[in-house]
Amino acid sequence: MKVLIIGGAGYIGSHVARLFLDNGHQVTIFDNLSTGQLVNIFPEEDFIKGDILNSAELDDAMKGGYDLIIHLAAFKAAGESMENPEKYSVNNITGTINILNSAVKAGIQNIVFSSSAAVYGEPQYLPIDEEHPKSPANYYGYTKLAIEQFLSWYDKLKGLKFAALRYFNAAGYDAEGRIKGLEKNPANLLPIIMEAASGIRSKLSIFGNDYPTPDGTCIRDYIHVTDLATGHLAAAEYLIKNRQSLTVNLGTGNGISVKEMADKAKEITGVDFKVEYAPRRPGDPANLVASSDKAFALLGWKAACSSMENLLSTSWNMYK
Numbered sequence: 001m002k003v004l005i006i007g008g009a010g011y012i013g014s015h016v017a018r019l020f021l022d023n024g025h026q027v028t029i030f031d032n033l034s035t036g037q038l039v040n041i042f043p044e045e046d047f048i049k050g051d052i053l054n055s056a057e058l059d060d061a062m063k064g065g066y067d068l069i070i071h072l073a074a075f076k077a078a079g080e081s082m083e084n085p086e087k088y089s090v091n092n093i094t095g096t097i098n099i100l101n102s103a104v105k106a107g108i109q110n111i112v113f114s115s116s117a118a119v120y121g122e123p124q125y126l127p128i129d130e131e132h133p134k135s136p137a138n139y140y141g142y143t144k145l146a147i148e149q150f151l152s153w154y155d156k157l158k159g160l161k162f163a164a165l166r167y168f169n170a171a172g173y174d175a176e177g178r179i180k181g182l183e184k185n186p187a188n189l190l191p192i193i194m195e196a197a198s199g200i201r202s203k204l205s206i207f208g209n210d211y212p213t214p215d216g217t218c219i220r221d222y223i224h225v226t227d228l229a230t231g232h233l234a235a236a237e238y239l240i241k242n243r244q245s246l247t248v249n250l251g252t253g254n255g256i257s258v259k260e261m262a263d264k265a266k267e268i269t270g271v272d273f274k275v276e277y278a279p280r281r282p283g284d285p286a287n288l289v290a291s292s293d294k295a296f297a298l299l300g301w302k303a304a305c306s307s308m309e310n311l312l313s314t315s316w317n318m319y320k
Contacts, residue, residue: 001020001025001026001067001068001236001237001240002025002026002028002064002065002066002067002068003020003025003026003027003028003066003067003068003069003070003236004028004030004061004062004064004066004068004069004070004108005017005020005027005028005029005030005069005070005072006030006031006052006069006070006071006072006073006099007030007031007036007071007072007073007074008027008029008030008031008036008040008041008045008070008072009029009031009033009036009037009038009040009041009047009181010031010035010036010037010040010072011035011170011179011181011183011225012072012114012170012225012228012229013029013031013036013040013070013072014036014040014041014179014181015173015174015179015225015226015228015229016070016072016228016229016232016233017029017040017042017045018042018174018178018179018229019226019229019230019232019233020232020233020236021042021044021045023233027042027044027045027046028045028046028047028048028061028064028066029041029045029046029047029048030048030050030058030061031047031048031049031050031073032049032050032051032052033049035183035184035185036181037180037181037184039180039181040179040180040181042178048060048061052073052091052095052096052098052099053090053091053094053095053098054098055098055101055102058098058099058102059102059105059106061102062102062103062105062106062108063106066106066108067108067109067110067240068108068110068111068112068236068239068240069099069103069108069110069111069112070111070112070113070114070232070236071096071099071111071112071113071114072114073091073095073099074091074092074095074096074114074143074144074147075087075088075091075092075140076116076140076187077140077187078118078138078140078141078187078281078283078284079138079187079281079282079283079284080140080187081138081139081140081143081283082138082139082281082282082283085139088139088140088143089143092140092143092144092147093143093146093147096147096150097150099111100150100151100154100160103160104154104158104160108160109159109160109161109243110160110161110162110236110239110240111151111160111161111162111163112162112163112165112232112235112236112239113147113148113151113162113163113164113165114165114167115144115147115148115164115165115166115167115247116140116141116144116166116167117166117167117168117221117249117251117288117290118136118137118138118140118141118144119134119136119141119144119145119148119166120132120133120134120135120136120141120288121133121134121135121136121137121141121285122135122137122285122286123285123287123288123289126255126287126289127251127253127289127290127291128249128288128289128290128291129249129291129293129294130166130247130248130249130294137283137284137285138282138283138284139283140283141283148164148247151164151245152245155245161239161243161244161245162239162245162246163235163236163238163239163245163246163247163248164245164246164247164248165228165231165232165235165248165250166247166248166249166250166290167223167228167250167251168220168221168222168223168249168250168251168252168288168289168290169188169189169190169220169221169222169223170188170222170223170224170225170228171188171189171190171222171223171224171225171311171315172190172224172225172226172305172306172310172311172312172314172315173225173314173315173317173318174225174226174314175226175305175310175314177317177318179318182318182319189220189222189258189261190222190261190311190312190315191315192204193261193262193265193273193312193315194265194269194315194316194318194319195319196273196274196275197265197266197269197271197273197316197319198271198319198320200319202274203273203274203275203276204262204273204274204275204276205276205277205278206258206259206262206275206276206277206278207278207279207280207281207284208277208278208279208280208281208284209259209277210280211280211286211287212286213257213286213287214257215257215259215260216259217257217258217259218257218258218284218285218286218287219255219256219257219258219286219287219288219289220255220256220257220258220288220289221251221252221253221254221255221256221288221289221290222252222256222261222306222308222311223250223251223252223303223306224303224305224306224310224311224314226305227250227252227303227304227305227306228250230301230304231248231250231295231299231301234295234299234300234301235248235299238298238299246298248292248294248295248298248299248301249290249291249292249294249295250290250292250295250301250303251289251290251291251292251303252290252292252303252306253289253290253291253292254289254306255287255288255289256308260308261308261312262275264308264309264312265312265316268309268312268313268316269312269316269320
C-alpha cells in the first residue's frame, strides 16, 4: 500500500506511520511542522513539507499515485476552539476541503480521517455507540462532525471512500521508544500530567471537581496511541479490500477519572507533583466512554495496550 499521511510528523501521526512501515507499506509524510516535528520522521519515509491551506502544495504532493490518504492535520484543543473558533474554521474545515478537492483531482479513492468522540457532546447514554445523537459541546467537535458530513457527500458525489475514526482520548507512547518527539504545548491530560511530574510545569490543574461523577472530576476513555495506530491500519485495509465507507469508535469501553489518572501517575512516577482544582472549561462533558463493538465487528479491532499502567508507564519512559 502506498500511503500519504497528512500530519504524519505529529504525535498520533508518527505512531500511525511507524505501524504502516512495520507492516511493509510505503509511507510519505506531508506536514507543515506547526505541531509535528522532524525528529518524528523516519529514514525510510519520504517527507514533503507543506500546508493543507495551500492547495497547490497539496496538488503537487498527491501526484505520487497513492492508494490511500490518512488525514491527521486538524487542530484538536477543545478549550482553545471555544476561544478561537476562527482558527479551527480555517484549518480544520477549509484545510479538509482542500485535501478532499486535491484527492479527487489526483484520482485518490480512499481516505482515513481522524475524527473524535467530541462529535457526540454530552452523552445521553453510556457507553456511546456510533448511533448516539451528535450534538457537539465544543467548536472543535463541531468541525469534526462537519468534516464527516463532507466525507459522506464526497463519497456520494465523487466515489471517495472514507473511514471516519472517532477517537476517544489518545495517550501513551511507542513501547520501544522509537517516537522521539514530545508534544509541543499539549492540551491533553496525559502529557500535562507528565510535564507536571517531570518539572516542565509547576502543577497539574484539574478543570472542575463538581461534575456528577464519583470523585467530581471528568471521566474519559483513554486509548493508547498504539491501539489507535492499529485501528488506522485495519481501517485502511478494510477500505482497500471492500471499497465501502465506514464510521467507527476507537475506545476501550473503560472510564478513568482525571483524579484517578493523576493519583496513579504519582504512584508510577514516584513524584508527588502539585495538583490544584480550577473552574470547569466550557464544552467539557462529564463522562465520555465508548462502545467499540462496531470496530470489532467490521475490522476485528480491539484495544490491547490501553491499561492505565501502560498508558502512564510508556509516557513516563519518554518524559523521565
